[in-house]
Amino acid sequence: MNASSPSQPSVPPISAFPEGRFDGRTEFQDWIRQALHAAAVQGKREIILCDANFRDWALGETEVVDLLSQWIRVAGANPLARKCVLMAANFDYLRREQPRFVQWRDRWQHLLECRQLETRNPLEVPSVFWTNGWTLQRADVERSRGVASSDPQNGVVWREKLREWSTSRSRVGFPSTILGL
Numbered sequence: 711m712n713a714s715s716p717s718q719p720s721v722p723p724i725s726a727f728p729e730g731r732f733d734g735r736t737e738f739q740d741w742i743r744q745a746l747h748a749a750a751v752q753g754k755r756e757i758i759l760c761d762a763n764f765r766d767w768a769l770g771e772t773e774v775v776d777l778l779s780q781w782i783r784v785a786g787a788n789p790l791a792r793k794c795v796l797m798a799a800n801f802d803y804l805r806r807e808q809p810r811f812v813q814w815r816d817r818w819q820h821l822l823e824c825r826q827l828e829t830r831n832p833l834e835v836p837s838v839f840w841t842n843g844w845t846l847q848r849a850d851v852e853r854s855r856g857v858a859s860s861d862p863q864n865g866v867v868w869r870e871k872l873r874e875w876s877t878s879r880s881r882v883g884f885p886s887t888i889l890g891l
Contacts, residue, residue: 725747725748725751725752726748727744727745727748727843727844727858727860728741728744728745728846728858729858729859729860730857730858731855731856731857732846732854732855732856732857732858733853733854733855734853734854734855735766735854737854738766738848738854738856739766739767739768741846741858742767742768742774742839742846743768743773743774743777745839745841745844745846745858746774746777746778746780746781747777747780748844749781749841750777750780750781750784751784753784754781754841754842754843755791755792755793755842756792756793756794756795756841756842757781757793757794757795757839757840757841758794758795758797758838758839758840758841758869758872759794759795759796759797759838759839760796760797760798760827760835760836760837760838760839760840760872760875761797761798761835761836761837761838761848761851762798762799762800762832762833762835762837762851763798763799763800763801763802763803763804763832764796764798764801764803764804764808765803766851766854769804769808769811770804770807770808770809770810770811770812771810772810774811775810775811775814778794778814778818779814779818781794782818782821792821793821793822793823794818794821794822794823795822795823795824795825795872795876796822796823796824796825796884797824797825797827797835797872797875797876797880798824798825798826798827798835798883798884799826799827799829799832799835800826800832801824801826801883801884804884805884815884815886816886819886824882824883824884824885825875825876825880825881825882825883826880826881826882826883826884827875827879827880828879828880828881829879833851835875836868836871836872836875837851837856838868838872840865840868840869840872842865843860843862843865844858844859844860844865845858845859845860845861845864845865845868846858847868
């Protein structure tokens with residue numbers, strides 16, 4: 711099959727967001743890396759990452775943390791204009807297994823909003839990466855299959871769904887420090 715086949719994802723330039731269908735954990739993680747790079751290069755002001763627990767997102771990899779830092783420090787951009795929203799049913803996996811990401815979160819906590827989703831069933835939490843003009847959704851979390859699109863209507867629909875989860879079905883979560891008595 712060639713790269714222009716509808717069943718194969720298009721291969722965009724490294725600074726572009728991937729488009730089409732992805733299949734498997736490795737490809738999903740590659741697309742997350744590529745999307746973070748594209749968000750930095752294109753100067754996206756807001757990114758929203760939503761998942762039940764971020765187990766498959768590789769957020770603790772050096773490359774991913776570097777890409778997040780690059781996104782914040784885009785040359786000439788005001789870093790305070792940046793915002794990353796992280797929404798999860800549970801942040802325990804990140805705390806326990808992704809110390810590099812936790813350190814990054816501690817450093818940039820003023821630009822990061824973490825929301826603990828209130829749900830009885832973590833399987834109902836969408837697995838989505840959203841930024842203005844592009845959305846990636848893992849429809850089959852178990853097999854890491856999904857689709858990424860720059861379709862404006864799809865982006866608006868997902869932005870509203872994520873806003874609904876954030877405003878009415880979550881609370882502040884994943885604090886950078888835990889104070890004990």
